[in-house]
Amino acid sequence: MEDRKPDAEGAVEKDVSRRGFLAASGAVAIAIGCGGPILAALASARSSTKEDGPRWAMVVDTRKCEEKGDCMACSLACHQTHNVPEIDSKKEEIKWIWKEPYKHAFLGQEAEHMRHGLKELPITVMCNHCENPPCVRVCPTQATFQREDGIVLMDMHRCIGCRYCIVACPYGSRSFNWKDPWPRGDDNEPVDSPPNPDFPTRMRGVVEKCNFCAERLGTDQGPACVEACECEALIFGDLNDPESEVRLLLEEELSQRRRPELGTNPHVFYLV
Amino acid sequence: MHDQGKVIAGIVIFLIVVLFPIWYTGAFGDFTPPNLDPVTDAKECVKDKATMTAWHMDLLNEWRNDVVRNNDRGPVLIAGKEWEKSLTRTCLGCHGSYRKFCHKCHTYADVKPDCWQCHVVPEER
Numbered sequence: 001m002e003d004r005k006p007d008a009e010g011a012v013e014k015d016v017s018r019r020g021f022l023a024a025s026g027a028v029a030i031a032i033g034c035g036g037p038i039l040a041a042l043a044s045a046r047s048s049t050k051e052d053g054p055r056w057a058m059v060v061d062t063r064k065c066e067e068k069g070d071c072m073a074c075s076l077a078c079h080q081t082h083n084v085p086e087i088d089s090k091k092e093e094i095k096w097i098w099k100e101p102y103k104h105a106f107l108g109q110e111a112e113h114m115r116h117g118l119k120e121l122p123i124t125v126m127c128n129h130c131e132n133p134p135c136v137r138v139c140p141t142q143a144t145f146q147r148e149d150g151i152v153l154m155d156m157h158r159c160i161g162c163r164y165c166i167v168a169c170p171y172g173s174r175s176f177n178w179k180d181p182w183p184r185g186d187d188n189e190p191v192d193s194p195p196n197p198d199f200p201t202r203m204r205g206v207v208e209k210c211n212f213c214a215e216r217l218g219t220d221q222g223p224a225c226v227e228a229c230e231c232e233a234l235i236f237g238d239l240n241d242p243e244s245e246v247r248l249l250l251e252e253e254l255s256q257r258r259r260p261e262l263g264t265n266p267h268v269f270y271l272v
Numbered sequence: 273m274h275d276q277g278k279v280i281a282g283i284v285i286f287l288i289v290v291l292f293p294i295w296y297t298g299a300f301g302d303f304t305p306p307n308l309d310p311v312t313d314a315k316e317c318v319k320d321k322a323t324m325t326a327w328h329m330d331l332l333n334e335w336r337n338d339v340v341r342n343n344d345r346g347p348v349l350i351a352g353k354e355w356e357k358s359l360t361r362t363c364l365g366c367h368g369s370y371r372k373f374c375h376k377c378h379t380y381a382d383v384k385p386d387c388w389q390c391h392v393v394p395e396e397r
Contacts, residue, residue, distance in 0.1 A: 083392075147343060155340050156390065187375060188388035197392040198360070218345050 054238040055150045056212055057267040058223075059246050059255070060124050064233035072099070074124060077228030078210070083194040083201045085181040094175040096210040097126040097225055102272075105258060118272075124234070126225075127152060127173040127210035128258060128266030135165035135174065144207075150267060151212045161205035170259050171266075173209050180204040212236075239267070306376045311368030316351040329385065332359060359387060360394050369396045 065071075078084070078097045087093045099122035103110045110119055133152045135144050143158035144165055166174045182190045182201040194201050199215065202208055213223035221227075226234045237246035246269075249255075255269040273279075288295075317324045318331060335357040338344040347354035348362070355362045367373045370393040378385065 145341065149343070153340070157336060157340070184389060187371065189393055194392060197394060199392075200390040201392065203386075203389050214343070218339075218343065 053149060053240065055240045055267075056129065056217070057150070057237065057239045057246050057269065058126070058129075058212070058226075059235040059237075059249050059269045059271065061231075061233045061235065061249075061271045062121065062123055063271060064231040065124055065229075066121065067231050070099075070122065071231070073228045073230060074225035074234060075099070077224045080195045081213070081216075081224040082199055082211075083182065083196055084208075087179075087181075092178045094177065094181065094208060096175075096208070097124065099123060100125045106256070106270075107259065108261070109256065123270065125171065125173070125258070126268060127212070128171055128264065128268045129210075129212055131265035131267065132263060134168040134170070134262075134264060138164040138168040140164065147214070151214050151217075153211055153214055154206075154208060156200070156202060156206050156208070159206040161207065163207060165207055170262050170264065174207050175209065176207050177202050177204050306380045308377060309369065309372040310366070311372065312366045314351065314366055317366075318348060318350055332363075332387075335359070360391055364394050370394070371396060 075095075075097050079086070082096060084094050084096055101119065102121045102123050103119045105123040105125050129150055129152050131150065133144075133146055136146050136152060139145075140162060141158045141160055143155050143160070144152060145155065146152050161176070163176055166176060180203065182192065182194050184190055190201065213221070213225075216223065223234075223236050226236045235245050235249060237244035239247055239250075241247060249271070250269060253271050255271055257266045257269055260266070319327075324331075338346075339357050344357070346357040348357060349355075350362075355365075358365075364370060364373075370388065374388075
């Protein structure tokens with residue numbers, strides 16, 4: 001009996017260490033199981049934009065824009081350039097760039113007492129081309145994606161019209177084509193000719209939004225809205241270029257962005 | 273075997289009906305490919321004629337992905353000249369007419385690509 005005792009104690013000790021081992025391995029497994037997705041989420045939270053090469057951004061000087069009251073030159077030019085249809089219905093309308101009262105554009109940033117009339121001041125709004133675009137994260141087909149230069153683009157060939165991106169975008173920058181914007185005849189000719197034959201129209205059932213004039217940047221032109229603005233209230237440029245006008249403006253002036261608390265890191269800046 | 277004649281006749285009639293599309297087009301169908309009018313004096317396309325006829329859709333998809341997703345608009349060298357990757361400007365810039373070129377052959381082949389549901393047909397030449 002006495003010979004066996006140390007064995008039995010040894011067995012007890014082994015049991016404890018086995019339990020300890022199992023607990024430790026369980027903890028490691030949980031750590032790997034939870035840590036992986038957390039690390040992946042952190043990695044995907046970092047954007048795909050590059051340090052070198054351009055990072056396009058827009059500065060909207062609302063003080064200059066204010067001068068011309070209800071001017072819609074930017075919106076008109078953009079919608080002509082991109083064949084955005086005029087639809088006279090709030091539910092079905094399609095907008096790439098438009099004006100929104102300050103209290104709506106900067107929801108949560110308005111105070112009880114502000115500069116006279118500021119709350120109602122129309123602010124030019126468009127897609128913010130976020131560094132951290134929620135629309136891109138939810139798109140199931142990667143129809144919307146972020147380019148290396150920061151532009152959040154739509155690949156209309158891949159859009160299936162699920163509208164997750166519309167729900168995800170906190171700025172209401174996206175519109176859905178509830179009906180065929182440019183109906184085509186039997187031979188595919190549009191019934192009414194769209195204003196810019198060089199830019200494609202859209203089909204019924206796809207989502208569209210501002211593309212920072214990616215097609216014009218490709219041919220060394222600036223965005224159409226910037227070109228059309230007579231007050232020079234829209235300034236477009238490369239944030240990675242320390243000499244660019246946008247960069248200098250942001251370094252000189254106090255700017256604000258829409259819904260910064262959401263962490264989307266918008267790249268349309270407002271001087272108010 | 274009972275009713276041998278009726279069974280064989282039945283099989284023959286069945287085959288005639290089922291194979292109607294094959295014998296009908298064989299006997300009365302018109303297989304001459306449409307005479308395309310490319311409206312161009314150019315002798316060279318992006319690739320040789322046979323490849324382009326059979327695989328132009330793959331090339332267009334490749335160009336589409338390059339331009340939309342990779343921001344690569346070319347240029348593409350065709351007969352020593354630089355062209356951008358564009359359906360409306362490069363392809364139809366040379367082939368001239370959607371109706372006399374794309375549409376004619378697509379109708380013959382009974383394919384319905386959706387390019388022109390969104391891209392605007394350039395003015396016909």
